[in-house]
Amino acid sequence: MTRTSTVLTVAGVTLISGVLAYAVYFDYKRRNDATFRKKLRKEKKKVDKHLARSQGDASASLSPQELRQALEKVRSEDMPVSSEQREQFFMTQVGMGEQLCTQGPAFHLPAALCFYRALRVYPSPVELIVIYQKTVPEPVFKIVMDLMNMDVKERVEGYYSTFPPKDMNVKVTQRDIGEGKRKILAAAKDFKAGDVIYKEQPVVAALDLDLEGKGTHCSHCLRQIQKGMAIPAEDDRLGAVYCSKDCQVKSKVQYQNILFGSEPLLPPELAPDMTNHEERKKAQEAFVEYLRNRGKAVPLLVSKFLARQIAHETAKMVPGTSPLAAEPVTDGDYTLYDHIERLRYLETTIPEEEVGLVSEVLKNALPGIESFSSDERQAILAGKMAYNAIGVCPGGGRDDKPAPTDRPEDQERARTPYGTSRQIGCGLYAVSSYINHSCDPNARPSFGSGTAELTLIANRDIKEGEEITIAYVDVSQHPGETPVEARRRRRIELARGWRFACTCPKCMSEGAMEANERDSDVPDQKDESKVEAVVQRLEGS
Numbered sequence: 001m002t003r004t005s006t007v008l009t010v011a012g013v014t015l016i017s018g019v020l021a022y023a024v025y026f027d028y029k030r031r032n033d034a035t036f037r038k039k040l041r042k043e044k045k046k047v048d049k050h051l052a053r054s055q056g057d058a059s060a061s062l063s064p065q066e067l068r069q070a071l072e073k074v075r076s077e078d079m080p081v082s083s084e085q086r087e088q089f090f091m092t093q094v095g096m097g098e099q100l101c102t103q104g105p106a107f108h109l110p111a112a113l114c115f116y117r118a119l120r121v122y123p124s125p126v127e128l129i130v131i132y133q134k135t136v137p138e139p140v141f142k143i144v145m146d147l148m149n150m151d152v153k154e155r156v157e158g159y160y161s162t163f164p165p166k167d168m169n170v171k172v173t174q175r176d177i178g179e180g181k182r183k184i185l186a187a188a189k190d191f192k193a194g195d196v197i198y199k200e201q202p203v204v205a206a207l208d209l210d211l212e213g214k215g216t217h218c219s220h221c222l223r224q225i226q227k228g229m230a231i232p233a234e235d236d237r238l239g240a241v242y243c244s245k246d247c248q249v250k251s252k253v254q255y256q257n258i259l260f261g262s263e264p265l266l267p268p269e270l271a272p273d274m275t276n277h278e279e280r281k282k283a284q285e286a287f288v289e290y291l292r293n294r295g296k297a298v299p300l301l302v303s304k305f306l307a308r309q310i311a312h313e314t315a316k317m318v319p320g321t322s323p324l325a326a327e328p329v330t331d332g333d334y335t336l337y338d339h340i341e342r343l344r345y346l347e348t349t350i351p352e353e354e355v356g357l358v359s360e361v362l363k364n365a366l367p368g369i370e371s372f373s374s375d376e377r378q379a380i381l382a383g384k385m386a387y388n389a390i391g392v393c394p395g396g397g398r399d400d401k402p403a404p405t406d407r408p409e410d411q412e413r414a415r416t417p418y419g420t421s422r423q424i425g426c427g428l429y430a431v432s433s434y435i436n437h438s439c440d441p442n443a444r445p446s447f448g449s450g451t452a453e454l455t456l457i458a459n460r461d462i463k464e465g466e467e468i469t470i471a472y473v474d475v476s477q478h479p480g481e482t483p484v485e486a487r488r489r490r491r492i493e494l495a496r497g498w499r500f501a502c503t504c505p506k507c508m509s510e511g512a513m514e515a516n517e518r519d520s521d522v523p524d525q526k527d528e529s530k531v532e533a534v535v536q537r538l539e540g541s
């Protein structure tokens, strides 16, 4: 068997037999996540070393400029769109690559470019790399790996040059904080007090559990619904209702059907219906019961995020899927995973029961997908939601939220200057996740449309380049509270919720004035774990 037929036969099994949607999730993840990138670098080193031991080769001495030029050329080419076109393109490129390989070292680069083009359209790049490794001559394989590394690296490093989108008037930069750097959101132009800095839709949002299923608020955009106007979900174990057809459809295709509905996820021609409907219903009912008993938003946010990612990836592969399912968070090439990957998170563990319930729901919707929701992945996502979610408080929020029964340190908090006790729900926002806290913030989140759409408003004039801050907690001085008590209250809340000791200018200057108190209640910023100990001590005092 020739090399060509080896590549085509092995690869063709997946291509021709129709790609099962979930294969892509794992490859996509690996292509984008840190572990995969590490693996790539290791592979590259191995090949480099081996080539260095063998005789010098023309292709081994390609300069980074030559490589970049070649990569840019491939990137500028149009990609085939339909699955048939992609399949045809793949076959042609692999065939040409194989032929060019036989023409000698001078043709190694063009050969590698053909293999690289084929790799770009292949749904399971990791699998294909393994195949290439076994079938493509080593110097050519090395160039393919170099191209892949450069592409992935530039994609990763180029993120903040296109995100946030220019029309949001902000940028993510870094600020030196002595013992390291902290990411900040900075103004990209001057703003006047009262200006709208930007508006942002959530990546995912969830109603507080006491409102979910009550029929009073839209489960998708969180808008309050007038009595009698709620549109019930067609088929939903959580009892979701919507304010409009638009919200109903978006919710269904982005996550609701996967988590709480009963329609098959893939069309029968792509995959026979693999679900056991009774089991799927049972798994969803168990998850809903858990959500209701736990009463916390984070598991719902995590499961909605996972489902949205699955819907998003599936939509890319399945012709005829609603474009709403693949609706990007921002324009551009970056996906949900790119956005969430860069966010900081709180180290957390989640109950084994919760991991199992979410996995069961996903597995019963699309068998095989459960390995996408490992306990580690769910814990990281939960930590990201807990760290970054913002409380949704239209009109300043509500005052009928049931008082929490958990111990103060176990209560769920979302970042909001109005106080978590006033929110109707919370959301994860790709851009607003980067806003740091200040006890004297220069901006505030507002929900003027009555939905989870966040409008960031300037509290005072802000100069281009200045850091934008919001208050994560209620930083006002309450009636009857001294400034010292107010400072202590907000700092305890910050430490309990997000485990950091606030270093905003207001805390620093007040702290300097209250030097004695600072010694006892402001822990060393280097060791955030000490904050918890301080909080415990303060609680007892």
Ligand SMILES: C[S@@+](CC[C@H](N)C(=O)[O-])C[C@H]1O[C@@H](n2cnc3c(N)ncnc32)[C@H](O)[C@@H]1O
Pocket (backbone or CB within 6 Å): 181, 182, 183, 184, 343, 344, 387, 388, 433, 434, 435, 436, 437, 438, 498, 499, 500, 501, 502, 503, 504
């Ligand atoms: C949601 S993230 C904000 C973006 C973050 N600075 C980053 O580098 O990605 C929140 C985290 O930033 C840090 N942070 C935000 N405001 C702070 C403040 N006023 N003082 C100290 N740390 C702060 C804390 O570690 C906090 O948990």
